[in-house]
Amino acid sequence: MLTFEEKLTIIESFPELTRNDISLGRVNFHFEESVKDKKVVVYRLHPNGNGFVYAGEIENSDYVTDSKGMVNIRDFTEKELRDVIQQSIASLSESETVTETWINNEGQTLKLIETSGVWNIYAGDDLDATHATYHAAADYLYQEGFRLL
Known part of the structure; x- marks a missing residue:
């Protein structure tokens, strides 16, 4: 605890x-x-x-x-x-807009969502990563073997 x-x-x-x-x-x-x-x-x-x-x-x-x-x-x-x-x-924020869906060669998908000025990556309902910029989030996804769907 x-x-x-x-x-x-x-x-x-x-x-x-x-x-x-x-x-x-x-x-x-x-x-x-x-x-x-x-x-x-x-x-x-x-x-x-x-x-x-x-x-x-x-x-x-x-x-x-x-x-x-x-x-x-x-x-x-x-x-x-x-x-x-x-x-x-x-x-509780004004809008949570799903911006992009990313997929890897195994068919797994991640959602990239911009919320309150930060870029969050979700695997289903689980938060996988948070980045301050779109560029940083996209770089992370590319490095993990994902591409924009």
Whole structure:
């Protein structure tokens, strides 16, 4: 299990989130750019490591959420935490447009999606990589043996 400090470091690496300290040492993180009524992405992150991320708008996810759409992140790995936060932000963003589908010689496909100014590569619902520019994402895909479909 990641510590409170490790989770804070991961969450604070998302510049689009704003930290809000609340009672009992707990912390919320808001996505002020949300186009939906929901702005809280990380909810009640507690010094004991427990906390929640909003996953209620994430399409095709396997996250088990409560009645408020929150998924418990207590036992999440770094990758799982990064993935759910990124997906949560994307789900609350104005548009998530599938830009391109890439395929390799074995018939496997990846989706290249531009979200909030970054380029994400998805294998199904799983985030495979994130790049700051289209060029970097395309280079990565070429190096991995994919070509534009």
